[in-house]
Amino acid sequence: MKYVVVSGGVISGIGKGVLASSTGLLLKTLGLRVTSIKIDPYLNIDAGTMSPLEHGECFVLDDGGEVDLDLGNYERYLGISLTRDHNITTGKIYSHVIEKERKGDYLGKTVQVVPHITNAIQDWIERVSKIPVDNTGLEPDVCIIELGGTVGDIESAPFVEALRQFQFRVGHDNFALIHVSLVPVIHGEQKTKPTQAAIKDLRSLGLMPDMIGCRCSADLEKPTIDKIAMFCHVGPEQVLAIKDVNSTYHVPLLLKEQKMVQYLSKRLNLGELSIKTELKAKGEDLYSKWSTLTVQHDKSFEKVTIAIVGKYTNLHDSYLSVIKSLEHAAMRCTRKLEIVWVESTDLEPETESINKSNFHSAWQMVCKADGILVPGGFGSRGIEGMIAAAKWARENKVPYLGVCLGLQIAVIDFARNVLGKKNASSAEFDPELPEEDQVVVYMPEIDREKLGGTMRLGLRPTVFQEGSESSTIRKLYGDSKEIFERHRHRYEINPKLVKEIEDHGLQFVGKDETGQRMEIFELDNHPFFVATQYHPEYISKVLDPSRPFLGLIAAASGTLDQVFALDLKQRSNDF
Numbered sequence: 001m002k003y004v005v006v007s008g009g010v011i012s013g014i015g016k017g018v019l020a021s022s023t024g025l026l027l028k029t030l031g032l033r034v035t036s037i038k039i040d041p042y043l044n045i046d047a048g049t050m051s052p053l054e055h056g057e058c059f060v061l062d063d064g065g066e067v068d069l070d071l072g073n074y075e076r077y078l079g080i081s082l083t084r085d086h087n088i089t090t091g092k093i094y095s096h097v098i099e100k101e102r103k104g105d106y107l108g109k110t111v112q113v114v115p116h117i118t119n120a121i122q123d124w125i126e127r128v129s130k131i132p133v134d135n136t137g138l139e140p141d142v143c144i145i146e147l148g149g150t151v152g153d154i155e156s157a158p159f160v161e162a163l164r165q166f167q168f169r170v171g172h173d174n175f176a177l178i179h180v181s182l183v184p185v186i187h188g189e190q191k192t193k194p195t196q197a198a199i200k201d202l203r204s205l206g207l208m209p210d211m212i213g214c215r216c217s218a219d220l221e222k223p224t225i226d227k228i229a230m231f232c233h234v235g236p237e238q239v240l241a242i243k244d245v246n247s248t249y250h251v252p253l254l255l256k257e258q259k260m261v262q263y264l265s266k267r268l269n270l271g272e273l274s275i276k277t278e279l280k281a282k283g284e285d286l287y288s289k290w291s292t293l294t295v296q297h298d299k300s301f302e303k304v305t306i307a308i309v310g311k312y313t314n315l316h317d318s319y320l321s322v323i324k325s326l327e328h329a330a331m332r333c334t335r336k337l338e339i340v341w342v343e344s345t346d347l348e349p350e351t352e353s354i355n356k357s358n359f360h361s362a363w364q365m366v367c368k369a370d371g372i373l374v375p376g377g378f379g380s381r382g383i384e385g386m387i388a389a390a391k392w393a394r395e396n397k398v399p400y401l402g403v404c405l406g407l408q409i410a411v412i413d414f415a416r417n418v419l420g421k422k423n424a425s426s427a428e429f430d431p432e433l434p435e436e437d438q439v440v441v442y443m444p445e446i447d448r449e450k451l452g453g454t455m456r457l458g459l460r461p462t463v464f465q466e467g468s469e470s471s472t473i474r475k476l477y478g479d480s481k482e483i484f485e486r487h488r489h490r491y492e493i494n495p496k497l498v499k500e501i502e503d504h505g506l507q508f509v510g511k512d513e514t515g516q517r518m519e520i521f522e523l524d525n526h527p528f529f530v531a532t533q534y535h536p537e538y539i540s541k542v543l544d545p546s547r548p549f550l551g552l553i554a555a556a557s558g559t560l561d562q563v564f565a566l567d568l569k570q571r572s573n574d575f
Contacts, residue, residue, distance in 0.1 A: 009198030064458030
């Protein structure tokens with residue numbers, strides 16, 4: 001097993017996740033099987049209870065693991081399926097060690113950070129790096145490890161020490177380190193001092209970088225590269241310029257131009273790995289498709305505008321997978337994506353009396369958008385604004401996609417404004433709501449006391465119902481009878497109201513395997529009015545866009561027929 005560690009210095013949010021994902025993609029183009037691990041130095045067991053406004057979205061895996069959003073980057077770039085154990089947190093490690101201590105596994109020894117915590121980290125990395133993550137079922141060849149946080153922070157110290165020891169545990173030829181730093185421009189001059197200081201700190205901790213990834217606004221000048229190489233004890237070919245580009249999908253192309261793969265191949269002796277010819281061919285095809293899609297997207301000039309009506313819009317990372325899924329779909333439809341962010345509270349009548357400017361601006365964005373998307377979320381804030389947006393899309397035949405909460409609020413709108421149930425709402429927003437008005441109810445099997453890891457989570461089946469053969473969303477899924485998507489929710493549509501809702505034209509075309517839980521609805525006589533209880537954004541890939549998101553972009557850009565024709569052609573070729 002070969003290990004490539006990506007760490008960061010100077011500032012947080014410097015782009016380690018994109019660099020780690022891009023590095024993994026380039027190694028995969030060689031025909032290697034690649035896996036990834038994300039280390040997060042916070043005490044939380046997982047990301048499930050963390051506020052989206054503080055930490056960004058919580059990403060959900062097949063096994064129901066609620067993890068850091070960077071694992072979504074790995075899956076999207078590498079086309080793999082990770083497990084909850086691929087996200088290591090301080091909370092997980094300490095819980096593991098304390099549990100062993102309580103059982104007496106340490107035979108009465110004093111349990112300390114070194115060696116017990118650091119050994120537990122190394123053991124965890126070695127164990128998880130061997131888990132198959134693709135459809136081959138084979139052990140990966142390379143593991144990319146991203147060390148979250150900034151080197152030098154006190155909370156990351158045990159992980160840095162564990163990695164220092166780990167490089168000797170696995171051997172020099174099996175361990176490489178890429179450190180991401182910042183090269184700011186001050187008065188027109190590229191400054192190297194922050195990078196010099198970051199590398200000095202790293203070396204003082206016993207880790208020597210093999211490559212330095214320099215985040216910069218433009219190409220690094222030769223004197224800058226030479227200066228970093230000299231003072232950071234690396235060769236000029238080990239200094240990578242990760243400049244600002246049109247989109248993050250360009251980063252793999254940028255790294256390939258700078259011969260990153262050649263250096264890592266030599267440094268890690270990748271030539272000694274036995275790679276099958278068909279895997280090499282698949283790797284070459286992967287890079288060809290990636291570069292072609294990226295270049296085609298750059299040449300796109302037709303625009304499609306999607307209004308995201310949400311309640312965490314102040315931090316766009318709260319909806320990172322949604323954004324990426326829209327990007328994937330727009331790239332497939334060769335459209336330039338423009339997202340307009342609409343805070344759902346601004347659409348509510350109360351806002352008009354407080355701040356008319358925000359109210360009218362928000363409604364103007366909704367009315368001008370080619371499509372409307374209402375994503376997931378929790379709590380009652382901003383709900384009435386989301387319901388109003390869904391009503392607008394339904395009545396004005398604007399393409400609409402609802403995800404999780406977006407499905408629930410659209411059904412509430414339908415119950416209120418089509419069925420005449422004026423007090424219809426969700427038990428989530430009003431626990432005292434009379435039973436006859438509960439369009440959305442708490443799922444009976446869910447733990448009401450604990451928050452972490454207690455929702456309906458992970459990959460679950462959705463079965464298309466009899467009579468749904470002509471539905472748009474089923475066609476987008478290739479006319480499959482059953483699909484598998486990832487879930488994260490506590491509430492569901494009240495099954496007692498389903499028949500009445502369907503009799504008025506809102507069809508639940510997809511249900512769970514029992515037929516009792518509503519998974520997908522589609523509105524009759526509408527260009528595209530679809531919602532899913534699951535989160536289709538979690539399994540969208542750059543080269544394989546999520547079907548519901550593809551449907552929204554295609555309908556909003558008037559290319560739905562072309563998408564159907566293209567998919568039919570591809571399925572015919574595959575057959």
